[in-house]
Amino acid sequence: MNDMSTEGYTTADGRKIGGTLMEMKNITLSFGGVKAITDISFDIKEGEIRAIIGPNGAGKSSMLNVISGFYIPQQGEVWYQGAKRPQMRPYEVARQGIARTFQNIALFDGMSVLDNVMTGRLNHMTTGLFAQGLWKGKAEREEVENRERAEKIIDFLEIQAIRKTPVARLPYGLKKRVELARALAAEPSLLLLDEPMAGMNVEEKEDMSRFILDVNDEFGTTIALIEHDMGVVMDLSDRVVVMDYGKKIGDGTPDEVRNNQDVIDAYLGVSHD
Amino acid sequence: MFYREAGDYKTSYQDDGQTFPIKFDRYRYYFVLFVAFAMVPFLINDYWVNAIFLPFLIYSIAAIGLNILVGYCGQVSLGTGGFMAVGAYACYKFMTGLDIWIDGVQYALPPINIFFSVILAGLVTAVVGVLFGLPSLRIKGFYLAVATLAAQFFLVWLFNKWSWAYNYSASGQINAPEREIFGVAITGPSTDAWATYLFCLVIAALCAIVARNLTRGASGRKWMAIRDMDIAAEIIGVNPLKAKLSAFAVSSFYIGIAGALFFAVYLGAVEVGEAFGIQKSFIVLFMVIIGGLGSIFGSFAGAAFLVLLPVLLKLMLADSTDEISGFSSVMSWVFLVAFAAAVVMLVINIVRTRSLIAGAGVGWIFASIAAFMAYALTIGGMGWPTDIVAHLQLVIVGALIIIFLIAEPHGLAQLWRVAKEKLRLWPFPH
Amino acid sequence: MLDAGETNDTVLEVNNIEVIYNHVILVLKGVSLKVPKGGITALLGGNGAGKTTTLKAISNLLHSERGEVTKGSVSYRGEITQHLDPADLVKRGVIQVMEGRHCFEHLTVEENLLTGAYTRTDGKGAVDADLEMVYNYFPRLKERRRSQAGYTSGGEQQMVAIGRALMSRPETILLDEPSMGLAPQLVEQIFGIVKQLNEGEGYTFLLAEQNTNVALRFAHYGYILESGRVVMDGPAKELRENPDVKEFYLGMSDDGRKSFRDVRSYRRRKRWLS
Amino acid sequence: MPDNLIFGIEVFLNGLMAGVLYALVALGFVLIYKASGIFNYAQGVMALFAAATLVGIMNGQVPFSHLINAMFGTEVHHFGWHLPALLGILLTAAFMVLLAWLVQKFVFRHLVGQEPIILFMATIGLAYFLEGISDLMWGSEIKNLDVGLPQGASIWLEDSTRWMGFGNENFYGFFIDKLDMFATVIAAILVLALVIFSQYSKQGRAMRAVADDHQAALSVGINLNFIWVMVWSLAGFVALVAGIMWGTKSGVQFSLSLIALKALPVLMLGGFTSIPGAIVGGLIIGVGEKLFEFAVGPMVGGATENWFAYVLALIFLVFRPQGLFGEKIIERV
């Protein structure tokens, strides 16, 4: 295992990973009788790609929901950027620079792709209601500035052609990409991805992988992702947390995890390559 | 073919973000404005203004307001009547000189200019709207819709009981005294048709433009995000409290203005339970849905539809004239053409789908309706007993609402959009 | 295992259908398929190729999405089915597992499964036996049988959706992306179940999949759809060997699977679409 | 006993009874909502329609007679028969089934899978339509409805509870309307039957499934059309019962359709999806509004019942957004 102190480390391919960005300490979450998460701790370091894997119903999505403030754990602490995070509403969490995508696509169906991406930029827009009503002046300027940034992301994710299409009409895979675009538009420091590649074929997964890597590379965005495709997880991530029935059963580099017997038993079935 | 966008390039995001990105649309829009502002005022009389244009414009404002709340922000409200009442009574107090009691001494403001009275009434309503919007943070969907009825019933009750609001008049009625702008009477008995029309038109136009600005920018996106999926919206950083309450505020502001105009300019005298009852809430909601949720144009279309339809039906069914008027003969031609078109549609549909009602084939229903209209108008009204006509009106309005929803659940605005899309592709089918 | 060649007994035939949404959006541009009795047929293709649309056209679920089949025909055992209700199709033994799970959120897991038996008339005993069978396939569901389906995890919901379809004792199952969101172990397991049902009970399967790899391993015959057209079809074995399929759908280059980290080129053109 | 207490109790009792009458209307809403997610605004009008039809059938009125006479210059009014109440009720129930079938066939079949607000809108269209048709068929004047239900104060109850005043001579026994008592019994039977049906039968389960997801219901072979005809028939029957009760009270006329507005707070408080909720909600609303009017009404000028019912329901909702017994609103991402 790597040294998991707050210090950074260097990955196999030579990227430098910074100090701890977020740390989950002893999180426990249950719904009535169902224990979704039991006493889990792990950390996410600045600039790394951190994967969370585990069988269905293990509590992975719930963990992301805890991070984004949607679920409030019964026990445990969330540390972010070196400070303990007080209890806050999800939108406040978002303003701290945490953006995410959802397992069951949560796009705004009534809007076009462009508008969806623009909602990602809402936290960067500050014009008041009154000025917006007048439009000319500040509101228009701000709109155009943010539009430019949104367009950059649209270009980056190669969804220019569907800019004006209502998202409800898009096929599943493109929706996932639009969701990513929306999250990226927020220019987050921590990006949470919940099964970004479910329902995609290999080619599309390749594209998606490339986007994720590029985001990580170019903007230095820290990424936590949940994924069931072991190929993707093993290739992309720097470190992997493995959950099963709400418990953590493994944590380490892909290679370590791949060879961990508990993980093989609970999740992988056969050792994967 | 008819409708081209090729060659209409945009070189800046500004251009792309404008309201009518297609040139053809833009010109049509200017044309409509020109007709509304520069031609209509010279052509209308009392009947047109009082029976059609004023209610149309005023309901349009209310519908835009409600559309912001329901269509953009997804918070279904049935409190429109109550909020209009707030607007009306606030306007009344402002235009007759607001009186306040402080330590048992009465102070009265001088009457405020009618234009500002209307705007202030909107602001007061916005505040009330925000108050009644507070439960929306917890309550959603139809539960919220029913909850807003609390506002409806409470406000109506309040204005019935609170004699300060109606200046202690014996019956609780309020009457709009005569008020002027630039020396032209806008309210009261001796107004001119064009003056009241222009006054409402200006306000409606301003309202529409502001609403469009709000909905195409950041606020609009916040509202729509809340509408489409409130949890996701919150997680990506929309403060639901602010978004919902701002929608309630803006929406109530519009509805308040509509209420003020409804009372002061249109009716001149109202009694709260009669004028702002629960029926008002429903009728404005119909307009919004029939017109199209989340569409400013739709608000106008819906208002036009529900204001015109009963008048048209009455004209067709109840009236009877011995000689055919110019208007009805023109109309009869219009409808005959519509009828012919509908028949062609029907035939095409039968040929294509081999079924009478499949798919878009409600054509034949429209065809028969158009045929009847043409007939009725040509002979200048059927002259049926008014009660039968009144019952039939209910039947027809009800049936039309259903037919429209089946044909296009997203309202007239969407019908319009599909038509445009088809025109754009014409003569190719796809 | 059957090979496509071994049976000519086609149960389900899709003949050159064209589908339009909302009167204007043309999605399928003439798709034809044949599903042999007792076979597993895979429908492959990228996002938005029209797989889901094809399945919905078969099970007549398009109607509620404002889509319609404007040309061509679908027949099941020689009977044209376009004008049937979806419920009639289920009675004839065709059931669809919809993409994106579509559980009845407010019903418990068990109630969800029981609704699957809605059309059955063979008595409570048989239904209960099948319920046990489903629980055997998915033990996780048994644990959660009293929970509201809306609160189960994504994968659990997928299991519910598949289990619910099995409860109707169908002959032909249209499976839309069964592997989506499932852990690898479970994917194997579900395809194992598919295979078992196919071989043991003679169920016919038409499955739309993104996970080409697995799909082609289990299927007998495959169709590849791109932009609303069938661009290639053939026995699964042959498809697996086809270099194009290998490159674009299986993510293999000549020297084995390449790492996702090494993907560099952006959008490559598919040769058959030029 | 002091006046206020004893009359308070009387108001309470009458509130309970009024609540049952509201609940009867609310039940119809619940049924349809539960089975299709449709908020059926037309429920009130259906009650009016059912009651008017019942009167029309019992009195042998010729349907559409006014229209026919106006168009053809004829003079037809009555068939000249008088049917016994029970037969009339049976015929009307059959008629409501027919109506359910028509509604399904011509309206909701074409709206499968639409958003709730669109469906809601369609029911408003339906309400207009039915109101017009009802007037055209049976005329809009007031009709007396008498199916032999008892009415008026229960004198027996008054006499036998007079002692409870303990010497208070202002009090002459508790007042309860016999019609209300009868309604309570009917409502209890209805609720029990419906609960059993929806919770434990296969059709009941299918009905709830349909409410959750139209498409998925279709995909497992549930015949939406059948389910909807079934629930609309049930709702039609409930409307008939409500129509009889209210029609006996106040005559059959337009305002009968407005009782829907009294049922809405009940619905909201009990939960849109809960049959027992309709009853409990009704009782709470009935008692709440009557007691408020009794205690606070005189201070603020009275006529508080309409809004207070809503405000009361609103207060409950703030604590339980799905109503007392409604299905929890699932919020997940």
Added chain:
Amino acid sequence: DLVFPSLSYRTGPYAAGGIPFADGYADYFTMLNERDGGIGGIMTKVPECETGYNTEKGVECYESTKGEGALVYQPLSTGITYQLIPKVTADGIPLHTMGYGRTSAANGKVFSHVFNYPANYWNGASVAINHLLETNGGDIKGKKVALVYHNSAYGKEPIRTLEELSTKHGYELSLLPVDHPGQEQKSQWLQIRRDKPDYVIMYGWGVMNQVAIQEAANIRFNMENFIGIWWSGAEHDVTPAGDAANGYKSVTFHNVGSDFPVFDDIKTHVVDKGLAAGAGDQIGTVLYNRGMYAAMLAAEAAKKAQEIHGTAQITPAMMRDGMEALEITEEGMTALGMPNFGPSFAVSCENHGGPGLGGITQWNAADKKWNLISDFGPSDMDVILPLITADSEAFAAENNIEQRCN
């Protein structure tokens, strides 16, 4: 033609009252056409326009019919009346709101085009109190009177008058509002049961009447002590309660029943010729009679106008003059086939409300008949006039109206 538009309502919550009234109004004019060839040789026309008791539709109806040369409007709705007051004044068309509308419009000095003879709400309240005085030998000090009223402008009208009268006569007044539509009145009647007022006065309309009478019967309130205003005293208000309604009373300003020669004319000239506006089965009912009475008053005023101006084809302005000069005498009514059908009265420029005479009718459940049990007696003008003056002058001040008739 002489045009008398009828803004009727044959649908909606108040249809039951609107239908017979509109029938009576139309049938009388049809009868004049058929029997006399119109008024002064000119045919009459009664274009009907359905308002559904809705103010907006009322405005539409007004605007769409006024172009046809309408002589006088009769909207049968207090709400619509309030709306039309400024409009008719500006357009110079008289408005006749008989027994409803804005009470203070009786002051012709302020309201130049509005008439509410022969009686208004305040007269009605006073007539009811007078009846109580009469039955109590002139003393109702200490008696308890409850007012059950429709919670709208209409229902609130009598409150001021009843309050004034209560200070004068020393009775105790309690107020019980009922919200539209009035389907549910348990609270109000339980309160009445508890408070045991000696008398209940009701200002109701629509279904509220039936429910109130039924509830009164339920609590076994003595019907003799229950008096409704004229809008709460029609057959359909009492029949649902059956025998229990026996003895219920109502104020009226015209006679009831069908024992008048004029009805024979209506039968022969209208109903038998198939020209009746309704089914023809409403003749002789209270509201039909009221509609017909309104038509008669309008026709007489038109005759008066023709007389004054010496032309048969009168204009609305002439019609107003006719109304201001209207004089109804017993002989005149007998000549019209309506002996003792209503009070005798005269209208003047200052007084558009007439003398405010009213009588009491009582329901006989066994015969299913209303009976007039008193003469058309005066109301307490000492109390009412100052109220009218005060209210109308406030209106004049608010709207800068110059008083006329000087």
